[in-house]
Amino acid sequence: MKKLFRLFSFLAVAGIMTACGSDDPESWTQLPKDEISTESGDLSLTVNGQLSQTGKALFEATSATEGVLTLTDAIPGYSKVPVNVTMEEQSNGTFNFKGSTELTTAPSRAEQAGSEKAFMTVDVTGTITTDGKAMVTISASGAAFYIGVYRNDSLNLTYCNIPCAGRAVAYAAVNDMPVLTLIGVVPGEYTFAIPGVYPAADGSFSGESATANGTAVTYTGKFNAGTGVLEMNVVPVLSSAAQGGIARTWNLSLAPESIVDEDYNYFPTDYPAFRMAWLPKNAEEMNGTQLSTLASRAVSHFMVDLLSNVSLNANGTLTAKYGDINYVKSQLPDFNNTDDIWGIAGWFLGLLQVEMVPTQTTWIESPAGLAYWYCRDGYFYFVPDIMNIVAQANKDNNNSEMSPEMIMGLISQLSQMEPSALINYANQLLPTIGLEGVDLSDVNPETIRTILSWLQTGVPLKYKVDGDYLSLYIDKEMAEPFMTILFKFLPVAQSKIDEMAAENPMMSMMWSLLGITKLDDLKTIWNDNTAEFKISINFNKNAQQAAAPSQTMAPRKFNSPEEAIQVMKSMVP
Secondary structure (H helix, E strand, O other), rough: OOOHHHHEEEEEEEHHHHHHHOOOOHHHHOOEEEEOOOOOOEEEEEEEOOOOOEEEEEEEEEOOOOOEEEEEEEEEEEEEEEEEEEEOOOOOEEEEEEEEEEOOOOOHHHHOOOOOOOOOOEEEOOOOOOOOOOOEEEEOHHHHHOOOEEHHHHHEEEOOOOOOOOEEEEEEEOOEEEEEEEEEOOOOEEEEEOOOOOOOOOOEEEEEEEEOOOOOOEEEEEEEOOOOOOEEEEEEEEOOHOOOOOOOOOEEEOOOOOOEEOOEEEEEEEEEEEEEEEEEOOOOOOOOHHHHHHHHHHHHHHHHHHHEEEEEOOOOOOEEEEEEEHHHHHOOOOOOOOOOOHHHHHHHHHOOOOOOOOOOOEEEEEEOEEEEEEEEOEEHHHHHHHHHHHHHHHHHHHHOOOOOOHHHHHHHHHHOOOHHHHHHHHHHHHHHHHOOOOOOOOOOOOHHHHHHHHHHHHHHEEEEEEEEEEEEEEEEHHHHHHHHHHHOHHHHHHEEEEEEHOHHHHHHHHHHOEHHHEOOHHHHHHHHOOOEEEEEEEEEEOOOOOOOOOOOOOOOOOOHHHHHHHHHHOOOO
């Protein structure tokens, strides 16, 4: 009996021990239940072979062999991707897992790209430990993986290997074919769609295409799955039509403004550096001939020291050799020095000389990427790169107060406003910059719409090639809408001039030189006595740009008012 009692006691103890052992949790239940991030260092995440710096993972084990892995911000275009996985415990206590899912919804950015179809297959493998460490490898394929609009931080675009910020590239699946669309990249083609761009497994692609205008475009690129960034380089070659027969380096013309014979008869030349032609219907009435002649001479004198040449490159970039602006400033007299009134007069009359001789000693080469160009239908289009221009100006002046992004943001806001709202905004802004009394309310909104369209097309100019000369110009028809706006500012300008004349008697000489009595006369001349109007900048491919030793902008001294008046008469036609 005692033996039997001992046997039952042993079995009871064994049962109790067995029961206690069954309460030990299984290892799969100890896997982490909180989200793991790459930022904390607990998650190592690889997307299509590239290590990702962003992303989170939540592992929810449902049994010893199954679970759900939810990926957050790991796959571009999808905020959360749940994947059913199978898992297997290893001898060292870690769990290997793998799984696959098909995403039948479009990525978040597909709508912007205009995608009609989007899908993706996602395969995952990895390991996870009970102490909260995980390694996840993602392999994704399908058009939707790259579909979207790339801009700002998601786009690293270069143009002939030149940084090209402020553009956008859209990738979409249209009619079951992937289409890559360049926005604001190729001169003359604001939107340029390239069909059939199929990235390789690592996201890279390359090819050649041509625009509707015949411009050839070679491109290479790569979608970076780990960062969501598109890296792309575009190399265009303008078509013959887009080059317009003028793709070369053009030196600024140094032709004199006029030829003057011994009797002081003036014969205007065709292509000085700057030419304003304002021809009257009736030469006997007040007209703009005298003003335009003086403007042609004065502006040409400044231009020959500010611009040496421009290069219209076949790849669509426009570069220039320009003068040191500080040198030009150093040649200006002190207009506040009333004791040197005749010295100021001499400087001013020096601008009326017909000969154009540059004296600039420092020419600066502009970097590529500040401006672009192309020709179409008889027009030359100048396309400034606002972001790069602002960035270069900040660099040259050690200034960072106005960032390129800030400027482009402002331009973007203005371009999205209705023209009427933009005019109202301008009316509110003008008084804050000292232009009280200017009212643009009756300006044709279409004029504003035209200016805004230049942000896409570029600024249009007419052009003409005559032997060695190239002339870029606007005529009366092109100037008409903008003269209407200019006339709005004449009363304010007149007020400023009257204030200056009260302090400086030299200003009273201006009206006789210009051939008018007040600025508002310009409006009358334009509306009633203008037969032809033209403003042009002229180039000569063979002009010699070597600096001369003389100082064309230096003041000329006079011994008496009579001498100044005599010289003035000999210079004014």
